[in-house]
Amino acid sequence: MARDLRLDFFRGLSLFLIFIDHIPENLLAYGTFHAIAFSDAAEVFIFISGFTAALVYGKSLEEHGPLFATAQIYRRVWQLYVAHVFLFVLFTAEVSYSMLVVRNPMYADEMGVVDFLETPHLAIIRALLLVFQPTYLDILPLYIVLLAAFPFILLLLRKQPLLPLALSLVLYVFALGRGWAPKTLPEGQSWFFNPLGWQFLFVIGAAAGYSRISGWWPFPRGKWFTYLALLVTAVFAAASLSWTIHWLYDPFPPFLAKQLWTHTLDKTDLAPLRLVSFLALAVTTVHFVKRDSRFLHTRWVRPLIVCGQHSLYIFCLSIVLSVLGHFILAEFNDGIPMQGAVNFCGFAGMIAVAYLLEWFKNANRRPPGTRAATQPAIASE
Amino acid sequence: MMRHALLLAVLVLALPLGSEGARAQPAPTQCAAPNELLDSDVRLPELAKRLRARQPITIVAIGGASTAGTAAGDGEGNAYPRRLEEALQRRHPGVPITVINKGVPRQTTDEMVARFPRDVFALHPTLVIWETGTVDAVRSIDVEGFAGALESGIAALRQQHAEIMLVDMQYNPKTSSLINFEPYLDTLHRTADLQEVYSFRRYDVMRYWSDSGRFDLVDVPNGRQAALAGEIYRCLGERMADAIDHAAR
Numbered sequence: 001m002a003r004d005l006r007l008d009f010f011r012g013l014s015l016f017l018i019f020i021d022h023i024p025e026n027l028l029a030y031g032t033f034h035a036i037a038f039s040d041a042a043e044v045f046i047f048i049s050g051f052t053a054a055l056v057y058g059k060s061l062e063e064h065g066p067l068f069a070t071a072q073i074y075r076r077v078w079q080l081y082v083a084h085v086f087l088f089v090l091f092t093a094e095v096s097y098s099m100l101v102v103r104n105p106m107y108a109d110e111m112g113v114v115d116f117l118e119t120p121h122l123a124i125i126r127a128l129l130l131v132f133q134p135t136y137l138d139i140l141p142l143y144i145v146l147l148a149a150f151p152f153i154l155l156l157l158r159k160q161p162l163l164p165l166a167l168s169l170v171l172y173v174f175a176l177g178r179g180w181a182p183k184t185l186p187e188g189q190s191w192f193f194n195p196l197g198w199q200f201l202f203v204i205g206a207a208a209g210y211s212r213i214s215g216w217w218p219f220p221r222g223k224w225f226t227y228l229a230l231l232v233t234a235v236f237a238a239a240s241l242s243w244t245i246h247w248l249y250d251p252f253p254p255f256l257a258k259q260l261w262t263h264t265l266d267k268t269d270l271a272p273l274r275l276v277s278f279l280a281l282a283v284t285t286v287h288f289v290k291r292d293s294r295f296l297h298t299r300w301v302r303p304l305i306v307c308g309q310h311s312l313y314i315f316c317l318s319i320v321l322s323v324l325g326h327f328i329l330a331e332f333n334d335g336i337p338m339q340g341a342v343n344f345c346g347f348a349g350m351i352a353v354a355y356l357l358e359w360f361k362n363a364n365r366r367p368p369g370t371r372a373a374t375q376p377a378i379a380s381e
Numbered sequence: 382m383m384r385h386a387l388l389l390a391v392l393v394l395a396l397p398l399g400s401e402g403a404r405a406q407p408a409p410t411q412c413a414a415p416n417e418l419l420d421s422d423v424r425l426p427e428l429a430k431r432l433r434a435r436q437p438i439t440i441v442a443i444g445g446a447s448t449a450g451t452a453a454g455d456g457e458g459n460a461y462p463r464r465l466e467e468a469l470q471r472r473h474p475g476v477p478i479t480v481i482n483k484g485v486p487r488q489t490t491d492e493m494v495a496r497f498p499r500d501v502f503a504l505h506p507t508l509v510i511w512e513t514g515t516v517d518a519v520r521s522i523d524v525e526g527f528a529g530a531l532e533s534g535i536a537a538l539r540q541q542h543a544e545i546m547l548v549d550m551q552y553n554p555k556t557s558s559l560i561n562f563e564p565y566l567d568t569l570h571r572t573a574d575l576q577e578v579y580s581f582r583r584y585d586v587m588r589y590w591s592d593s594g595r596f597d598l599v600d601v602p603n604g605r606q607a608a609l610a611g612e613i614y615r616c617l618g619e620r621m622a623d624a625i626d627h628a629a630r
Contacts, residue, residue: 024563095559104601105452106610107553193519247571250422258575262532265568266525330554 005296005305006289011048012308012354013319017041019346022136022322023329027336028343036237038264038271039278042139046198047282049143049311050205053150054157058213058310061154070151077147083316084140085322088127094323138192145195146202149263153203157210161218164203172200176269197269216312229283236277307354314350321346411595412616414586419624423579425544426507429629437477440465440502441543443493444512447551448484453611457482462510464618465541465625481506489516490530494537502541508625509538512548512583519566527565531572546624547573547580552587553598579628586620587613 002054017032018041034040053073079356082339130141157162174180182191239256246254246349254261263273295301307314332338386589394610399483431438442448442462450460483500485493490513501509511534517527528573531547538545549569566584573580590596590613 024557024561104553104606106606106613107551107556108452221556247567247574250574254575261571261575262525262528265528266523268523268525271525326557330557 004291006286006291006293007048007052007353008305008308009296009301010285010308010312011052011311012304012306013236014048015040015307015311015314015350016043016304016347018045018139018315019318019322019350020343022319023325023339023342023346025334026330026343027339030244030248033281034240036240037233037277037281038236038240038260039274039281040267042193042267043201043270043274045139045315046146046201047205047278048140049201050146050211053147054154054206054209055212057154058157058210061158064212066151066155073147073154075148077144078146079312080140080147083312084130084137085128086143087137087140087316087319090320091125091323095326138322139316141191142195142198143164144191146199149199150206152182153206153365154210157207158214161207161210161214161216165207165218166237168200168203171196172270176272181269192268194269201270201275226283226287229280230287232276232280233284236280303354306358307350310354310357313357314354316352317353318346321349389392411590411612412619414589414620418582418585418589419620419627421579421624421628423577423628425508425546425579425614425625425629427544428625429582431507432473432476432629435476438479438561439504439506440478440480440508440510441483441506442480442510443483443497443503443510444510444548445484445488445500445515446486447515448482448510449486450482450484450610450614452607454607454613457484459614460484460612461617461621462613464508464615465620467623468619468622480510484512485508489520489522490512490514490527490534491522494530494534497534497537501538501543505541506543508546509543510546510548511538512622513567514562514565514620515550518550518560518562524564524568528568528572531569532576535572535576535578545578546621547578548621549582549584552584552591554591554601571579572597578615579624581621581624583617585619590616 018030020026020028021034021041023029032040033044057069057073060072102166116141130144153164158166171180177195181194182196207218239254239260242252242255243261245252246257260273263271264277267274281311289295296305325346327341329338412555428438430436442465446452448460448462450457450462453459460482462480462482462484466478469478470481481504481536482497485496488496493511493513513531517530535545547569549566556562562584568579570582572578575589587596587598593599596609596613598609
């Protein structure tokens with residue numbers, strides 16, 4: 001069966017939107033998923049990551065057994081971990097440069113908690129243990145932890161897909177209701193993405209992806225379900241859009257904001273409204289964008305698809321580029337032309353590197369052909 | 382360079398007019414900020430009534446390190462609450478106006494709400510200036526908790542019939558790479574908006590001063606830091622007085 005380009009397309013799209021959202025005060029951020037839903041690109045990224053992980057490693061589990069699949073997964077975990085450490089080093093370089101200002105007493109008293117450069121030995125250990133998560137470096141630790149637990153999820157999925165879903169739901173409920181979350185240092189700080197909350201979305205994605213292997217769909221389906229999702233999507237879109245307009249233009253009334261707005265804020269634990277909003281949006285999307293949809297083969301979406309197919313590299317690159325872009329905006333000027341230039345250069349950089357990786361992959365695969373048996377599966381996760 | 386020269390000229394020319402005792406007041410134009418940054422539909426009716434009736438007015442400024450204002454030297458003497466008091470007294474001669482400084486460094490919104498009974502309610506203020514958000518952002522408290530703490534604080538103040546002015550974070554072009562203030566600024570402004578509370582956009586005002594070259598917040602020589610803080614606090618006091626006069630008209 002041909003590759004489902006929708007996965008690549010939407011993952012590529014979420015990478016672009018994460019890049020946009022990571023640049024503070026970026027005007028384009030008003031046009032991301034958040035403008036029309038309570039969820040944003042992070043949900044898309046984690047869901048599709050779960051989906052493709054189940055697809056790729058599920059196949060590997062069928063063909064080569066649990067030990068091989070686990071080894072493959074941990075090879076990926078290692079890559080992600082190295083990427084995280086690399087990004088941490090880059091981040092530290094930028095922060096060291098900005099640190100001088102914080103010595104100014106006008107800011108020092110307030111910002112004193114950002115003193116990790118005063119105790120670099122602790123900061124480095126914390127970063128290696130994934131508990132130090134400065135801005136930008138929050139989604140990779142989540143992904144690493146989720147993938148590290150994935151062999152277990154995969155074995156449960158193979159046994160009975162409802163089993164991991166039920167366990168995962170229980171964990172999610174405890175994370176929401178009882179505030180279960182991993183401990184971090186310094187005390188009082190928490191993971192920006194609580195893995196105990198976000199694992200639910202990842203497992204939902206994995207269960208959906210695994211259905212392509214097992215042939216059994218563990219979720220409701222049928223017309224009523226689709227219509228319900230369409231309705232939820234429409235109502236949430238109307239509300240979100242009215243809020244977006246209201247925050248930009250005060251006289252426009254925000255629809256349901258007093259009732260709903262605070263309940264959409266909890267991104268850390270994946271607030272139920274965000275989850276529902278994302279799932280409804282996903283069902284709606286699948287309803288309108290079919291697997292053989294013609295637009296997936298048009299020239300304009302090709303760059304996004306290529307980016308989505310090399311998501312780890314492009315994700316890391318997008319973090320580096322957004323840190324760089326932010327630095328340029330803060331250092332020189334943050335007018336609208338400059339913002340436009342930074343966004344454009346960021347997109348161009350991501351697309352160029354994705355095409356380079358694509359070319360390299362194809363060139364590598366061609367002549368000898370001996371190692372091709374295992375290589376594509378890893379490269380396409 | 383050109384702009385700096387111009388600014389210097391304005392400053393020197395304005396000095397003889399604006400000087401007040403030993404401490405030179407910054408030129409009025411240096412403190413200026415566009416009206417769009419200060420305007421709001423929210424009113425302060427009780428404060429307005431008391432101003433008109435010339436009744437005594439107590440204002441409590443509760444907040445963090447930048448409210449305590451020790452960075453400008455002389456304890457609280459150069460902090461923005463004192464400057465606000467001076468500005469309001471100058472604008473409303475004959476009305477006994479006191480601004481009480483309750484700034485305590487490094488507290489989250491939740492921790493400030495916890496000291497409301499002792500530091501705010503006991504003083505029966507007409508207006509409470511509540512400067513918060515920085516420490517929540519620094520400690521990356523989740524924004525939902527931040528919004529919840531703001532809402533509960535606003536509800537508690539309203540129950541005591543105090544009028545409220547929220548004040549957001551200080552701006553510096555460099556701090557944004559250390560801390561992402563944006564979600565916290567958005568949350569503070571949006572909570573204020575939905576709760577119909579006045580929010581004083583200190584971040585945007587200071588940013589305007591920085592962007593337009595009125596204050597250089599980055600390259601400050603060591604010996605100048607306290608003086609700069611003092612000037613900024615004075616200007617903030619003036620603009621807050623504008624905001625209060627605007628909302629209490």
